Amino acid sequence: MPSPSVAERIAAFVAGTPEVPAADLDAIERSFLDTVGTMLAGRTSEHGRIMEAHAAREGGAGPCTIIGTGLRTGAPTAAMVNGTFGHSDDFDDMGGYGHPSVALVPAILAAAEYARRPIPGSALLLAYATGFELGVGLCQTGAYDQYDRCFHSTPVFGALAATCAAAKVLDLDETRTANALTLAASAAAGLGRSSGSMVKPLHAGHAAKAGVLAVLAARRGGAGSARAFEARGGFLEAFFGHRLVPIDRIIGELGNPYRAAKTIFLKRYPCCGSNHSALAGLAGLLEKHGLAADDIERVIVHEMAETSPVLRFPEPASGCEAKFSVHRMLGTLMVRGRVSVDDFTAEALADPAVAAAARKVRAEVLSRWDAAGADKRKGNPVTIHDHKGRIYRHFVPRKELPGGPFAPLSEVDLAAKFEGNARRSLAPEQAVTAGERWRALRECPDVAELIALVSR
Template sequence: MILKSVTESFASIIHGLSVQHLTDRVLQRSKRMILDTLGVGLLGTKTEVFHKTTQYSKIYNADVSSCVWGHPDLRLPPTYAAFVNGVAIHSMDFDDTWYPATHPSAPVLPVLLALSEVLPQNPKVSGLDLLLAFNVGIEVQGRLMHFSKEASDIPKRFHPPKVVGTLGSAAAAAKFLGLHQTKCREAMAIAVSYAGAPMANAATQTKPLHAGNAARHGLEAALLALLGLQGNQKILDSEAGFGAFYSNYTPQVLPALESYTLLLDQQDIATKRFPAHLGTHWVADAAAAVRKYLLPTDRIKRIVLRVPDVKYVNRPFPASEHEARHSFQFIACTMLLDGTISVQSFHKSQVGRPQIRELLDKVELEHSPDNHPNFDTLYCEVSITLENGKTFTERCDTFYGHWRKPLNQKDLEDKFRANSSTVLPSDAVEGIIKAVNRLEDIEDCSLLTTLLKRPCLPKKTSKCTQHMLSSHIFS
């Protein structure tokens, strides 16, 4: 018997996975991911980085086009619609996170919705087709991340959404396009040459481009494979191939289709309650617990955060919203000062508040040897010493929203409402919730894009809604 290469086994899984592999648990979890991703993407269309990338993408024209979420008058070629929608999803670092560490949905969902608008409508592409392709894209990312011990920890060199996300995007597009197994393999090979982005651009406006480019480049890889472009047939087997991104890459042939179980069936996703680096969510919960001991008249003398040593989230005095989203210190001080964290917490006026700066001066970080930079095992302790000498300490091992403690359905839907109502009218918001909740039964998945491009009625911002949501989930 001739053993398959790792690359060939991936192509076999991409081509061969069917709706029979989508268990009830996988369907439920992936629908929650889709709803949350649509919400943070719609909210992200209000950001500066989204508007900059949209202006860039407008220079491209095509005979076929796809919608930009929440902007009914703006259409772009499918690759660039996927690009700007992917940027929107990650523009506030509000999108879902998996383990090993990556943002799995942002590179995949924009591709499938862009394609759903331009593919021939006979036969129509169903919601179940979309769910299957979405899960293929998620699965490929998860399997690749499990091939490296380095990938288990919070990344130091490459940002995973632009590494595994690019291949997940290509795999999802290949499945959605119905590519033959050989062309699925070629899509993987092409995508590897599109992959990679350095962590040095974390906490800048460039970081959201990693998700957008993963979506765009994965789609391009699948389209180039469709046209016959060829790459290395063992790209996932080689240290000089995909292994170039990881120093301890040990790929394995995937299980056979007959006994295949999707990773999403085994592990849930982390859904964020506020738009910041996942590691800061442990800090927020621990700080919220400490705050319950404090009186309005108490004066804080010293704040100690016992967190893993993650250099790009160690930002003592963040100067921008993007740096604030990647600051253990800022999240702790904001929670202690306000008792909640929301989208508005990262506005320029809030980041530069004198009260926040005064607290930031009092923060110290400590790194215990047992507190590894790993989203599955890390913990946070927040210790507050008052001027009267009293000290209060609280610890968070698993925050609400982590895959071990997922958001309940009501809080997930409330988050979606708060995010999407900044862009869409209420009937479209409720329509999307209903459509996603029964997505496997919808005959034409373009219903989603119809709702996503509904014109928004003039309205005030949803600051009140966001504050109510944040207050509820931190209580």
Template sequence: MSTDTPPLVQNASKILAEFASQLQYEDIPLEVVERMKMCMLDSIGCCLHGVTLPWTKLVEDMAMGEGATPVASIFGTSHKTSVGNAALVNGTAGHAFEFDDMHKESILHPGSIAIPVLIALVEKLGKVTGKDFLTAMVSGYEIGARVGNAASIQLFFDGFHPQGTSGVFVGAAAAGRMLNFSPTVMLDCLGIAGSQAGGLMAAQEGAMVKRFHSGRAAQSGIYSAFLAQKGLTGISNVLEAGYGGYLSTYSSSPKPDRLLSGLGEVWESGQVGFKPYACVTSIHSSLDALLAIMKSNQLKPDDIVRIDVGLSPMTFTHCAWEYKAQGVTAAQMNLYFNMASVAFDGVLFTEQYSSEKLADPKLQSFMQKVHAYVDADIESMGVAYRHASRVKVTTNKGEVFLQEILDRRGSPENPLSKHDIQFKFRNVVSGILGESQINQMIQLVDRMEELTDLAPIIALLTSK
């Protein structure tokens, strides 16, 4: 290829920049507004819990050690640092425990990028309305998801972590809209962001750095916006350039038509789902299928001699690798560990990833009963069903039980309710916020569009 290689699609970066910069609150469907409020509450909970974890603390220590001008807060603390560093730490926190929201097609967790970016900017700017916040949030979700859709699942198969790669566009578009960029400046903002994309999928097998990919995407969004604001120019055809563009570089089989398909009519931000388990989204259907079989047939772990798990090719590659006790990340990303853990405990939250559990001989033994394979029927359904699962349990009495789940619980097709998200939030931040603070946060976020100032939310996020 060379620099004169034709673009994958004409003017996509320019059109998306215009959309992101010109989006108004009144343009957003009510159901998308409601979804964004659920995403905001869910993301705040993930960030507040994540900032307490050791890998986030390492990033916080580095950021605070730089002695940057204290403008924006590190959630759950009284510490302040620069806008970019706050987004780095809080973005890492949002993705720190595999509990953040999920857009299936793009394989993105946009909330753990957009919320840290926007809260940091609110602290810099001062008074911001709830409507303006939600509008910027939708801009980030829409642009990031469309970029991820266009990169396709192949980006993952090529070894890149979508959160750190496509995720930069979530942060950049959200920041640019919050700063009221013109289409020209927004285009520079996106064009700068594309050069900062990065994140390798090998991080899922034990490295703490996987969480950091989200923080860097958030920080890169801030840097892109601030640099564009100062006049630094970005790649004007960053997404569609035939040589050296985002899609042509990061994905060996992109779908460039997904960048603009249904823009302004089909809302990708309305297709975001939520996680009921603190582990990789791809295996949630398998976990629910196993629990359904065990509950309906009153089975205990010792009653089971074999579990066959049919998966999509993506989920098999993503999660069905040999488990080794090498840290929380590896446990949360691994099918075998989580199937064993949920069989014994029935839930997957913080306690299931303690250091004692990661190498528990009881779980190690149970994992030998789990056998994963690529299910041809699921594969034939296409990427829309990459989270689908077929589970077959064989008991020590020779009984065989089958359970198929095509749409995971928490997905838009099988959604969690507002009450479910509020229940999850209460549990995630228990011990971090007091009961009255939890109630206040739920009420404030639930009426975001009425708020003329986000100061009460900032106060709760930084109370200690």
């Protein structure tokens, strides 16, 4: 009798009924709240308007909600549109395998509405935990390097994570869950070079759609190659470049322990996470020493290894590019004291004061020789030289970033972030009520009640 395939072994984990620790459930609940907020904000972006128009053009009276609107459509389309909304401003969470929640949450919500029966909030949290485990295991334990392999980790692993989560919501058995995974393995994609363009938010939407579509097809008997992961030319070889991925260890570690609480970062700034260590370091120096842009002669960002392949727009020509410009982000912080969703409009990009401040930033990118031995995830120290010859230096390691596991957003800051994002699509009172209810997701008997609060 042949040994179980990788898909079958993953499916056995998905179909189980594990007990997820309270800390992980709370981290996931916070991510649900944060992600719904980024969907409501992202809907009003240029990307969001395009996707909403697409959903409206499709028409129909499907079971699933386009968040922030009165539109309803089929589950795959809703997952795609809501996922794109969520990543449009790059304000969604990060950690584990890029941006986990913008593939997971839209897929989970679409599956829950597609079920046409009450789905409690606790089931959504469990579905998220299940999908997240596979994504983080493949990416981190498998030592995937998205810059070396050129495929963006969010859609590559997000498609599989979304499949596991949607299968959990819809109670697929092990056989159908394994089949869904073999289908989704061929839908994993996303070119890394898309950073700084309108395609990157679509990566999240496509991953969410791929997961939902795979599950719905598997429910009706669809299946891919049984050994789509481990065989020659399969997922592992295609994306990792070899078949020596420690898949036994990856599967053995699923849920042992759960990793959401120690992995997920809720963003403080709406831009690429590779900017955040430098932003946090600069913010600390500006506040501590009372510095303004006019006081500063130059800012140096040190040890840029991981960041250099994506933060490649010193003079961004669009809001998309600005999110991947450490020069522009630090210049914005120097002039405005914050970085917000509104700092990426054409009007904001034309601000001469911010452009002048951005020209004061110098990024020291490590040579290939030095970068080979560097810790790509440690972050970037920042040095300020002021006009009086004084020098200030500060370093916020990536693991200590505000919003991360070691420095989580306070409940007040979490609520404020949600409300600020939600008000871009909802009335202020509705935004407050929605925030309070989504924060208590695990207590909700039917998520349809919460989805109604963030639609019109």
